[in-house]
Amino acid sequence: MSGTRESAVRVGLVYPELLGTYGDRGNAVVLVQRCRWRGIPAELVEIAAGRPIPDSLDVYLFGGGEDDPQSMAAAGMIASRDAVERAWRGGAAVLAVCAGFQLIGHRYDASDGSAIEGIALVDAVTRAGPSRLIGEVVVDPAPSPFDAPSPPLPRLTGFENHGGRTTLGPGVAPLGRVVAGGGNGDGSGVDGARAERLVGTYLHGPILPRNPALADLLLGWVCGALPSLDSSLEERLRAERLRAGRARGLRKWILDRSLARG
């Protein structure tokens, strides 16, 4: 895709009433504003809960939600699965966070024995864990064949709050290695998943205001090479949050060592 577009970038915020518990709207706001500030027309399209998800969007944002809302969102996503997959295969980008990440996998096995079916854009299965993983997370992204046209992602910062344990299928690349925090939480030491024009992750914060490079990675997929944009304020925030994340990692390291010794 070339650097010029004829139509506005349509940033789709899927079911904000259901999948918006952790400031997920911020990801949509950041994408729209980073387009506009570069002179690229963009619009935020909210898909209200209960409505079909159209295949005409350029970016699909699936956010985090509580248990009941997550089941409701899953039902709507299953009903619109073909439209989402068609759009994604046709060039749209997908960012799925927390509950949204779980729902783009095959299924979520709840602690009460029930299962919520996902839309299976990625080969991943989530089960309810014994505890919630809560706190700052730092992730070192692996270089990916899907980075182009943007440079490889730098270290990412986020805040996690989830009880899920997600296991990726063989051959599915994670977003990156967890330096501090839980991430997928299944013992693999990684967070999220990557595929062509797709990022799944447990990182809230929301993730895009804290990691402008990831926002531009998504936009690069749908807009082509982007004009540069001053992100010094976002980078100050990112640096501060990375320090906070390392402090959590250090506390855990000391605790683990003292437990191992004791």
Added chain:
Amino acid sequence: MSRASTRTRVAVTAGRATGWLSRVTGRGQGATISGRVMNAIAPGALAELARDQHVTLVSATNGKTTTTKLLAAALRADGRPLVTNSTGANLTSGIAPILASATGPGTAVLEVDERVLPRVVDPLRAELLVLGNLSRDQLDRYGEVHAVGSAWRRVAEQHPGLAVVANAADPHVVWAAEPARTTWVDLGAGWRNDAATCPRCGALLQWDDEGFACDGCGFARPPAHGRLDGDTLVLDGQRIPLRLALPGRWNVANAALAVTAAVTYFGVDAAAAAAAAATVETVAGRYMSIPLGGGRAARVLLAKNPAGWSEVLHYLAAEPGSVVIAVNARVADGKDPSWLWDVPYELLRGHPAAASGDRFLDVAVRLRYAEVEHLVERDPLAAARALPGATVHIVASYTQFSALYREFGDDRT
């Protein structure tokens, strides 16, 4: 505490001390631990202290301190002997010394933390619950809103004869108070972002100007005895104007709830209750003024969660003047300030503004994307001094507000 046994007195003191220790060491707010210590030393302490009191409990996510103060003002004006926790000390460790201060039989109007409420209804033999609203607050610590509503509902199910005055416009509160003997007052549309699904059946809730309804199970706003019409409470056909010294639409709602309780349960004259509510000017430091020098002053508002921030921002959008947004994310604030992105800071466009508090960088990035011009200054008072105008509003999260209140508050009684 002269009427309480020695054992109870020791228990209350030890509980308070433990709670204080928990807070100053940053381990928590002291809610659970202080109650446990008190209970371990004297299991019946709360029941003993409440023995001679007719207890009313006031709870909500937002507005419980103010509603308590407004209800207490109405009952005092009615000449009742009264004890009340006016400073927002709403955990068992804060309630116990208030009860112990009673000099004789009377009425106790007690603000209670929404998660503590289910644990104290029985020991205090509460006779009336006044329930305002439930919304998202400190997600990293307290989890889902629905869990709090369900815990309240179990109380109502176990006490079907319990008198309750509750907000008919909040689905979580309606779900909670349905099984009790409830007088409903419709406090009007407020924050609805944390009530997308039906608390009863989990289906999508339908919202319109009349309130909410569930297509799945028929759960809906109950018929209300009272409702707000602008600044007027309409109660059983009687129109009661609420002309408050306190600012904002949210305080009109707090007053409507308090006046409804005073009139319908305590039998206070409606006009007298409204007049008493109108005399309240500050509530545990909320809306207090801090001199900035040169004849300028900062007015401090508390906002603890997305619902509270949203109310405050709608109010400030219509007020001239500069605004300092001061956000901490310590344990007592909730360590995840992601809600910054759910709150319409865009309403502040055109106001001189500053990003402040421990998490000033999160605030600054939020204001940048809201296209609100702002200074970046961690110290809220330095930020207020740097902004123009005779009056500067400082909107502060809980621990930031508490720090300012400790330093500048003058009504800490």
